[in-house]
Every structure is written in C-alpha cells, then in structure tokens.
Amino acid sequence: MNQATRNVLCMTGIKKSFSGVPALWGVDFELRPGEIHALVGENGAGKSTLIKIMTGAYRRDSGVIEYDQKSVAFLNPTEAQAAGIVAVYQEIQLVDFRTVAENIFLGREPHRFGIIDRRVMNTRAADILERLGLQIDPRSVVGSLNIAHRQMVAIARAISFGARVLILDEPTSSLTETEVSVLFNVMRRLKSEGTSIVYxxxxxxxxxxxxxxxxxxxxxxxxxxxxxxxxxxxxxxxxMLGRQPEEVSKGVTAFREQSQNILDRPVLLQAEALKYKKRLDGVSIEMRHGEIVGLAGLLGSGRSETVRALFGAEPLESGTVKLEGSLLSLRDPHDAIAAGIAFLSEDRKADGIIPELSVRENLTLAALPNLTQWGIVSRKQQNELVERFMRRLDIKAASAEQKIHELSGGNQQKVLLARWLCKNTKLLLLDEPTRGIDVGAKREIQQLIAELAEQGLGVVMISSEVEELVEGSQRVIVLRDGQSIAELSGEQKNIKTILHAMAEGADRQEAVGK
Known part of the structure; x- marks a missing residue:
C-alpha cells in the first residue's frame, strides 16, 4: 500500500516564517483514515501554525500538502471546510442567542420559497446530534447550554460540513471528567465511521x-x-523537552552551589491550596528568604498559573497567600506589587517591555510613584536610579535613551529585572527567565538570580530546562494538571526523578526513588 493510499492527509516539508523568523522548519505530518492522531509540543513548538496551515488560515511558504491523494493549497478556512477539513478551537466560536440548529447551519440554512425552513434545519441538526449520541434539543438556545454541550455543538457544526478531517484544539480544557468521557465517546464514534481526528x-x-x-x-x-x-x-x-536523563551532566548552568542553611532563615511565602477553575487544583508552596524554588511541569501543568495567581493576575477561587506571615488579599497585580511581589512573564515582548520607550523609561516604570512629586517626575532621581542599575546589572546599551526594542534579549531581560529591583521587592516570580536569549546572556542572568537570592530575595523560578531547575533551586516542586505532585530536594532533586514525576505523577515517585 503506497503512502498516498494510506494517508488521508499528507504534509511534507512545510515551512513558514513570520517577519523572517521561522516558525516551521520543513515539518512532515501524515494522517490516516479513521485515525486519532495526537499533536503535541511545548509553547512555541509550532502546533498552532501547522494547524492553521492545514485549515487554510495561513499560507505555507514552501512544502506540499496532499489531501485525498491530490495536491491542495487552500486560500482560506472556507475552502478547507468545503473540502472536509474543519477545526474546533479551544475558544468555542458560537452565537449565544441563536439556537443549536441555527449555529450548526449558520450561513448555510436550508430555505423554502426564500425563507429559512426551520423544520428541515431542526430535523437535520437532530440527525447529526443523534449520530453523535448526544441528547441535545436542536431548538435550545446555545447560551443556555453548559460548556460541554457547547463543545459538542461546535463538533456537530464541523460534522455538518461533511468533515473527513476534524481538528480538536485543547477541547477538554474546561470539561469535567464525566464530560470528557462523553467527548471521547463522540470521538470514537467518528473514528468508527472513518473520520480522521487531529487531537x-x-x-x-x-x-x-x-x-x-x-x-x-x-x-x-x-x-x-x-x-x-x-x-x-x-x-x-x-x-518534548529534548532531554534524556543520562545525557545531562552537572555544571551546565552558571548557578553556583546553593546555600544549605536555608532552614535557619525565616519563612517568606506560604501559599496553601490555591485553586482557580481547572487550572489550579490545590497548589501549595512554602519558601524562605533567600531560597530559590523551581517549578517543573509540562505545558498546562499549572506553572504559569501558579505564579500569576501569586501576582494577583489570576483571581483565586480559594486558598491563602501569606508573605512574611501577613495574609494577603490579591485582587490584582497592584496589591502584589504593594506587598513586595514582582513578576517577569515568559513573554517579555507582550507582557514586559514597552518597545518604543527608552531603556530609562522601561527600567523606572514601576518606581515612578517614588520619583514623582506634584505629578512631575524628577529626571535627576530617575537618571541616578537608571545609572546605578545599568552599572549593577551590566546592561549593555548605547545609552539610557536607546529604545529597548533595539537591545538584545538578554539585556531586555536585565532591564525588566532592574525594574523590580528598584522597588522594595521581597519575592521575585520568574517565568522562563532565560528563554530566547543567547548562551552568554543566559549565564549572566543565572548568575544574577543566584546573587539576588544570596542577598535575601526569595525566587520562584519556572524553567523548561530541567538542568536550570536542578542546579539553580534548593527545591523543585513538580506540577501536573494543576496539582503539586512532588517536592524534591537533596539527592532526589535530579533530572531523572523530575522527568519521571512530570511523566507519571505522584503515584510513581516511590518506585522512581528505588
């Protein structure tokens, strides 16, 4: 059996760049008839770009797409849908005030004498829902349905196009276990009918x-x-991580051996049983002054959500946060900043720097209230502050007036660190602090983090580079599905144990340690 017969969809050598930056480097992907094929990878892996090329939302730069044994080049998602390739995204796109049937056939309603034939439309919608084994009234208003039923309506809409390839992008992110079971039953029905699914x-x-x-x-x-x-x-x-436990050796980062007398220091942070929707389900962290605690986990484990909750950027449904023994009410980031908590996002371009402002303006952004009198910023104090921190952090720029977007990634990250060091910061939350910077700058940032901890600053550090967590942290907390499933220190804090915890969960930790 040749490849063209075996695969309903075959993508070969797919390349795509944005503004000269490659997003896909010649990716191959094949999908067999009646197959459920998982597509996985961490942030920035290229999953979304590949899906959008599949569905005609993006045009590939080069490569070949064969669908049903024919070369295709969809100009837009409408063409892909007409051919039978349909995506259902995480953010469900339905019209709340319309009925289930109206959403399923939106823009393709059956007509009789120039008027929408609602009887026929409802009957066809009921047939599709029955085919999927769903007990949903096609006359129900979508806005009255729960998330799970809305998800099923979106899938029913995709099936109404005669979908032979169905793409489901994180479809269970808001579903309960019972609702996930219903979705899986629907997927298995479609698979048995020959529909191929990219999951x-x-x-x-x-x-x-x-x-x-x-x-x-x-x-x-x-x-x-x-x-x-x-x-x-x-x-x-x-x-997914590009790591093998046996390949990693000690000393690959610039972190120095951490102090072992942390237990003698007072407690800085006590976060207990943090809950937020399905993203956090009882995460707890306790740390002391001068301690670096690493957070390990794959995409969706709850790492970023944890630090965002500690910064007041994610509203907690329950749980408590204490800083130096004082209970905090974190309604928004302003409350966290006032308490002495700072946060560096993993996406410094979107959530960190203000590209068109200067190094001076970016660096002193958080300190402006302290530099202002009668609504006027003291340029003298601002310049003194900027000069001190540019020298202390060895920020390389033509001058403090250079626009920050012209700096290297490592120097941009230093400016963002300096922004928070200008304040009375007690706890520093770092989400991927060395991502996207060159090797030399990475070592400088690692050394700086270690120095800040030695000076008494508490650091919570997220990193996808497991070596960074092992060598840079006193303890590593492993998260999975929004839960803390392992806390590792001493000899247990090693690459193999962390990877096993990320893969298998808490139930395998005893076996791993043997």
Missing part, C-alpha cells in the same frame, strides 16, 4: 486513552511520530 492536548491521560499515534514538534521541527502503544510517558516527555 491537540497537553494531558497525557487523554492522549493514551483515545489516540492511536502521536507527532511531537519542538522549536518548529518534527521530533518523532510513533504509535502511543510503543511509547511510554517518560520517553514522550524527553522527546
């Missing part, structure tokens, strides 16, 4: 429960395509 999810339990094969992308490149029945979870984690 994007970060939850390993789901992948192994419903998917046949998996393709792993990393940094816009194919890493592997394998049957999930031949791939254990640890192997999958290693493919």
């Amino acid at each position: 994007v999810s970060h939850r390993f339990e789901e992948l192994y429960a419903v998917c046949d094969r998996v393709t792993v992308l990393r940094d816009g490149r194919n890493i592997v395509t394998r049957s999930l029945s031949t791939l254990n979870r640890l192997e999958l984690v290693c493919y």
